[in-house]
Amino acid sequence: MTESLVTYAIYAVILIIPLAIYLHRQQRAKVAAAEAAEKGKVFSETPRAQHPQIDVSNCIGCQSCTSVCPEGLVLGMVGGKAAVVNPVRCIGHGLCADACPVGAITMAIATPGMRADLPYLTPEYETSVPGLFIAGELGGLALIRNAINQGRDCVDSIAKRVSESHPAPSPDIFDVLIVGAGPGGISAALRSIEHKLRYVVLERDTVGGTVSKYPRQKLVMTAPVEFPLYGMLKKREFSKESLIAFWEEVTARPDFHIYTNESVENVVKDADGCFTVTTQKVAYRARNVVMAMGRAGSPRKLGVKGEELPKVMYRLIEADHYRNKNILVVGGGDSAVEAALGLARQKGNRVTISYRKDWFGRIKERNSKLAEEAMNAGYLNVIFNSIPTEFKDGSVVLEVDGAHRELPNDYVWIFAGGVAPNEFLKRVGVSFGSKDLTLEAGAEARSAAELANAAV
Numbered sequence: 296m297t298e299s300l301v302t303y304a305i306y307a308v309i310l311i312i313p314l315a316i317y318l319h320r321q322q323r324a325k326v327a328a329a330e331a332a333e334k335g336k337v338f339s340e341t342p343r344a345q346h347p348q349i350d351v352s353n354c355i356g357c358q359s360c361t362s363v364c365p366e367g368l369v370l371g372m373v374g375g376k377a378a379v380v381n382p383v384r385c386i387g388h389g390l391c392a393d394a395c396p397v398g399a400i401t402m403a404i405a406t407p408g409m410r411a412d413l414p415y416l417t418p419e420y421e422t423s424v425p426g427l428f429i430a431g432e433l434g435g436l437a438l439i440r441n442a443i444n445q446g447r448d449c450v451d452s453i454a455k456r457v458s459e460s461h462p463a464p465s466p467d468i469f470d471v472l473i474v475g476a477g478p479g480g481i482s483a484a485l486r487s488i489e490h491k492l493r494y495v496v497l498e499r500d501t502v503g504g505t506v507s508k509y510p511r512q513k514l515v516m517t518a519p520v521e522f523p524l525y526g527m528l529k530k531r532e533f534s535k536e537s538l539i540a541f542w543e544e545v546t547a548r549p550d551f552h553i554y555t556n557e558s559v560e561n562v563v564k565d566a567d568g569c570f571t572v573t574t575q576k577v578a579y580r581a582r583n584v585v586m587a588m589g590r591a592g593s594p595r596k597l598g599v600k601g602e603e604l605p606k607v608m609y610r611l612i613e614a615d616h617y618r619n620k621n622i623l624v625v626g627g628g629d630s631a632v633e634a635a636l637g638l639a640r641q642k643g644n645r646v647t648i649s650y651r652k653d654w655f656g657r658i659k660e661r662n663s664k665l666a667e668e669a670m671n672a673g674y675l676n677v678i679f680n681s682i683p684t685e686f687k688d689g690s691v692v693l694e695v696d697g698a699h700r701e702l703p704n705d706y707v708w709i710f711a712g713g714v715a716p717n718e719f720l721k722r723v724g725v726s727f728g729s730k731d732l733t734l735e736a737g738a739e740a741r742s743a744a745e746l747a748n749a750a751v
Contacts (some may be wrong), residue, residue: 346385347392347400349377354399360391368660381656415726419452420445423726424564428453430587431479433716439478439538440520446473446482446587447523453583454490462582469493472572472581474559476502479587481542485523488550495581497574499558499588502546503539559588562723588716595711597625601686607707611637619643621703623691625683626710627655632662634708639675647676647702649683649693683707 347360347370354376361370361377370391371380377399379385392400413434420428428449431442453471462470471487473480476498487494521527525545546553561573562584572579594609596602614637624635627650639646655663669675678695685692691704717727 346382347379347389347402349379350399350401355397357396359394359396360400363390363394365390384657413727414720415728420449421452422720424724426564426568426570426583427562427723427725428583428585430483430585431475431477432590433586433588442477442479442587443482443520443522446479446585447486447521449585450483450486450490450492453585454486454492457490457492457582467580468569469495469579469581471583471585472497472570472579473585473587474572475586475588476542476546476553476555477587477589478542480585481545482523483585483587484551484553485525485545488548489523494552495579496551496553497557497559497572497579498553498555501555502542502553564724586720590713590716594709594713597683597709597711599683599686602709604686604688606688606705607686607709609709611708614638615641617641617644617706620645620705622646623683623702623704623707624648624710625707626650627652627657628710628712629658629662631708631710632658632666634710635675636662636665636669638708639669645676646674647678649678649681651680651682653679 349360356372356375356377358372358377361372364370368381369379369385370377372378373380389402392402414422414429416422416429416434420430420434422429430445430449434445450471457470462468470492471483471494473483473487473494473496476484476496480496480498481502484494484496528541545551557574557576559572559574561571563571563573565571568582570581570584572581572584601607611634614634617638618641620643622635622638622644624631624638624646625648627648631648631650632655635646635648638644655666658666666675666677670677678693678700681693681695681700683691684694684699686704686707689703689705690701691707693700693702721727
């Protein structure tokens with residue numbers, strides 16, 4: 296009898312512990328959703344693309360939708376029903392609508408003006424200018440994997456046209472000219488090698504594009520991806536350093552034709568149908584152009600007095616170069632929070648974030664948790680509802696709830712986004728307007744999930 300009781304007890308423990316863990320996680324999710332509502336993030340900002348609308352009369356509270364969302368705490372359980380608790384994070388994957396077993400979720404269109412700054416693209420990622428393609432975040436989705444796929448697909452379309460038209464070979468005309476050596480540009484170049492196209496890559500800075508400007512050890516890709524000539528990269532996580540190292544290995548190939556530190560100043564389509572691409576050094580001719588230069592453009596400035604001081608910067612590359620300093624980080628996005636956390640970890644730094652809103656409503660869940668932990672631990676100071684009004688040699692002045700507050704300061708980093716190269720593209724003739732990202736984002740999410748499952 297005693298042995299039977301022990302056996303039953305063991306079985307009970309085996310069953311109870313996973314159940315307890317599951318219930319604990321569910322409770323944490325409910326608390327997080329409730330906290331989001333209390334902080335005013337529920338419906339406080341509108342989504343940037345299509346987003347879910349929930350018919351609470353049909354919702355059965357099964358949590359299928361909350362478990363599949365890849366963007367973090369967009370959906371949560373409030374009062375036993377699904378709710379959109381952080382709409383600004385939603386980019387319209389639509390996986391929640393697919394997962395709902397009772398059809399209580401439909402996808403609604405966000406305000407068109409939210410995405411009115413995007414270029415019109417065909418399904419082949421061609422702009423309104425025939426022969427001019429866009430790959431990567433310049434088209435709307437800031438996903439590294441997305442850029443790699445689009446760069447590859449653009450060149451597939453170009454290669455098909457070249458093979459069908461049989462243009463007369465010319466040593467002065469490239470089949471394709473690629474602007475940018477980030478993930479989209481590198482992928483396009485490798486695909487050009489596969490198709491035996493005559494191509495060149497122009498990069499205004501260094502290999503890696505926007506990724507090269509990220510803080511050290513930032514995780515930049517967390518899903519398998521297929522890279523031309525290299526096959527499936529099955530590694531689940533890449534840090535900035537490991538991904539840049541891989542790209543440097545790729546661009547060192549003798550058949551990889553790239554010119555760095557060469558900024559494109561103009562693109563003109565000539566009467567013969569080819570493009571003249573002008574840089575500060577030389578002019579190139581090409582039948583097709585792939586713009587894979589990202590949306591960062593020039594850093595957006597605040598127009599604050601003293602912003603021209605040398606201590607005011609817009610990109611952080613090596614956080615460990617700054618120690619024992621008074622530092623201000625301006626902004627509330629992922630880049631600002633990640634930079635602040637990196638700087639706060641350095642010996643002796645006293646780091647303050649100035650953000651104009653009352654909470655970080657647009658950042659990843661992981662960064663939100665890390666920021667909150669750092670604030671609670673006392674090594675990161677955040678002043679919400681504040682804006683800088685003046686930068687001085689040894690201090691900064693903030694306006695906080697209508698009052699002015701001066702802080703000692705050695706360095707300032709501003710993360711207010713960038714001025715996208717829209718005006719440049721408009722000069723080329725590219726048309727802009729509102730754009731529905733739902734289908735593109737949904738397809739990308741599903742493809743990533745399928746590859747991840749296949750890699751297991």
